[in-house]
Amino acid sequence: MSTKKNPYSAFSLLKNALSYHENWQRAWRNPTPKTDYDIIIVGGGGHGLATAYYLATVHGITNVAVLEKGYLGGGNTARNTTIIRSNYLWDEAAQLYELSLKLWEGLTQELNFNVMFSQRGVLNLGHNLQDMRDIERRVNANRLNGIDGEVLSPADIKHIAPLLNVSPDARYPVLGASWQPRGGTARHDAVAWGYARAADALGVDLIQQTEVTGLRRQKGAIVGVETTHGFIGANKVGCVTAGNSGVMAAMAGLKLPIESRPLQALVSEPLRPCLDTVVMSNAVHGYISQSDKGDLVIGAGVDGYNGYGQRGSFHVIEHTLQAICELFPAFSRVRMNRQWGGIVDTCPDACPIISKTSVDGLYFNCGWGTGGFKATPGSGFVFADTLAHGRPHPLAEPFAIDRFYSGALIDEHGAAGVAH
Amino acid sequence: MLHIYCPHCQQHREEDEFSYSGEAHIQRPSNPEILTDKDWGDYLFFRKNPRGLHHEMWYHAAGCRRYFNATRDTVSYEIMETYPVGTRPQIAPLPTIGDDAT
Numbered sequence: 171m172s173t174k175k176n177p178y179s180a181f182s183l184l185k186n187a188l189s190y191h192e193n194w195q196r197a198w199r200n201p202t203p204k205t206d207y208d209i210i211i212v213g214g215g216g217h218g219l220a221t222a223y224y225l226a227t228v229h230g231i232t233n234v235a236v237l238e239k240g241y242l243g244g245g246n247t248a249r250n251t252t253i254i255r256s257n258y259l260w261d262e263a264a265q266l267y268e269l270s271l272k273l274w275e276g277l278t279q280e281l282n283f284n285v286m287f288s289q290r291g292v293l294n295l296g297h298n299l300q301d302m303r304d305i306e307r308r309v310n311a312n313r314l315n316g317i318d319g320e321v322l323s324p325a326d327i328k329h330i331a332p333l334l335n336v337s338p339d340a341r342y343p344v345l346g347a348s349w350q351p352r353g354g355t356a357r358h359d360a361v362a363w364g365y366a367r368a369a370d371a372l373g374v375d376l377i378q379q380t381e382v383t384g385l386r387r388q389k390g391a392i393v394g395v396e397t398t399h400g401f402i403g404a405n406k407v408g409c410v411t412a413g414n415s416g417v418m419a420a421m422a423g424l425k426l427p428i429e430s431r432p433l434q435a436l437v438s439e440p441l442r443p444c445l446d447t448v449v450m451s452n453a454v455h456g457y458i459s460q461s462d463k464g465d466l467v468i469g470a471g472v473d474g475y476n477g478y479g480q481r482g483s484f485h486v487i488e489h490t491l492q493a494i495c496e497l498f499p500a501f502s503r504v505r506m507n508r509q510w511g512g513i514v515d516t517c518p519d520a521c522p523i524i525s526k527t528s529v530d531g532l533y534f535n536c537g538w539g540t541g542g543f544k545a546t547p548g549s550g551f552v553f554a555d556t557l558a559h560g561r562p563h564p565l566a567e568p569f570a571i572d573r574f575y576s577g578a579l580i581d582e583h584g585a586a587g588v589a590h
Numbered sequence: 591m592l593h594i595y596c597p598h599c600q601q602h603r604e605e606d607e608f609s610y611s612g613e614a615h616i617q618r619p620s621n622p623e624i625l626t627d628k629d630w631g632d633y634l635f636f637r638k639n640p641r642g643l644h645h646e647m648w649y650h651a652a653g654c655r656r657y658f659n660a661t662r663d664t665v666s667y668e669i670m671e672t673y674p675v676g677t678r679p680q681i682a683p684l685p686t687i688g689d690d691a692t
């Protein structure tokens with residue numbers, strides 16, 4: 171299709187300007203959908219694209235389509251604050267996020283695409299005695315699981331983040347922090363594009379501007395999807411649709427234990443380098459890092475009520491910025507450039523759902539809520555394995571939807587804390 | 591900032607006086623002893639989470655401290671009505687599920 175290369179030039183810039191820059195050469199094909207596929211992935215965010223990539227590389231399944239209603243990586247993948255870490259409390263979650271962190275460590279090389287993974291370390295602040303007890307417990311649990319972590323004193327913290335106010339008379343006194351040196355950030359778009367480009371090269375069809383509007387079933391099994399461009403057949407369908415997962419489930423007559431809520435972030439004007447790590451505080455609902463461009467990237471708390479409008483409440487960011495200004499007095503004069511919201515799929519135990527459903531061949535990978543960016547590679551890896559073999563990957567097994575009936579919830583509210 | 595009409599106080603007040611309590615009209619099981627795990631799971635965790643009209647509970651936390659229901663569009667955030675717990679919505683009425691449904 172559009173694989174022929176048009177060289178870049180001043181002339182092509184002018185020419186493409188006339189067609190609103192919609193006809194530039196592509197890093198991947200723009201294929202017309204086939205009538206059927208072995209596996210259809212609904213949702214072209216990081217998780218869906220990673221799933222397609224691992225289906226192709228690890229399992230040799232390339233007759234795969236990724237259907238995306240908008241553009242690739244334009245959902246929460248494009249909207250998050252890109253914090254990556256694996257310091258979760260319970261074994262099940264820690265192992266899944268640690269698998270992901272290990273994959274991040276080799277991802278740029280594997281995809282031959284710079285995902286700008288930067289292991290600048292993550293601080294989780296403690297502001298009171300209970301925070302510190304939780305932090306100690308979590309760091310100890312992490313170390314038993316072979317995950318790096320330390321408990322730091324205010325003096326250590328001051329050394330890592332000099333602009334942070336750790337004085338005892340601060341509005342939110344900092345009593346200590348957990349520190350995961352291997353944590354950090356990555357470039358949100360690059361991970362989606364890297365997986366997309368690599369999956370496309372292996373023959374996966376990435377089909378954008380195509381919304382799935384129905385899940386066609388016969389005798390309790392999935393046979394394909396209705397889309398805005400007609401029916402496409404497949405006996406296996408994996409929904410990786412984040413905040414829209416409840417809507418997808420309803421198409422198959424199912425419900426999920428998920429509520430969709432707006433989560434906001436904002437970025438400042440670019441500044442000189444002043445913060446070379448990630449600082450998070452559960453107690454005051456704020457998390458901050460500085461991007462390579464120099465802007466401060468700040469994440470807020472989740473809105474109080476269900477919503478699909480990608481914006482978010484003003485008083486929520488107001489609260490976060492108050493806290494950020496208390497923690498970093500020097501940032502009080504910084505001007506904010508942009509603010510936005512994404513719709514996160516929150517689960518009662520703050521853990522994802524990676525699962526079969528009661529419809530044969532229909533799978534869901536959702537519920538990552540406020541913290542799934544860090545899990546993009548691991549989520550794709552275990553979901554591809556689950557789809558390929560029709561049974562859960564061992565690391566995905568505890569995250570099956572049955573846990574809401576058996577009661578085996580994996581309570582990560584502490585480690586998930588606020589959004590992150 | 592939403593302006594929410596509290597049917598008890600009979601006033602529009604700002605969103606941050608209220609807290610949200612999720613999907614409305616979920617009946618507490620009247621026969622807990624004979625409930626299966628599936629029934630309990632559905633009651634506790636599984637939600638409609640619709641994109642569009644939603645019947646939901648709100649709590650006037652910094653006001654009269656009483657619960658009420660609202661019909662709200664989860665995309666435009668428009669609140670079509672608020673109504674006392676124990677009554678039925680006027681907009682997109684729910685299928686009748688029993689007289690004691692709240």
Ligand SMILES: Cc1cc2nc3c(=O)[nH]c(=O)nc-3n(C[C@H](O)[C@H](O)[C@H](O)COP(=O)(O)OP(=O)(O)OC[C@H]3O[C@@H](n4cnc5c(N)ncnc54)[C@H](O)[C@@H]3O)c2cc1C
Pocket residue numbers: 212213214215216217218237238239240241242243244245246247248249250251252253254380381382383410411412413414418433434435469511512513514538539540541542543544545589590
């Ligand atoms: C403000 C904010 C800050 C965050 N910060 C962090 C953080 O610091 N660290 C972290 O780990 N996580 C963070 N997260 C969470 C993280 O962004 C998500 O968990 C993760 O990106 C989810 O990836 P995904 O691929 O599953 O979803 P998405 O990227 O949302 O992809 C889902 C895709 O499905 C498509 N889709 C939906 N319905 C349909 C349909 N019917 N047909 C076709 N396509 C459909 C959507 O268009 C979308 O592109 C944050 C989220 C937000 C909103």
Ligand SMILES: [Zn+2]
Pocket residue numbers: 596597598599600650653654655656
């Ligand atoms: Zn009131």
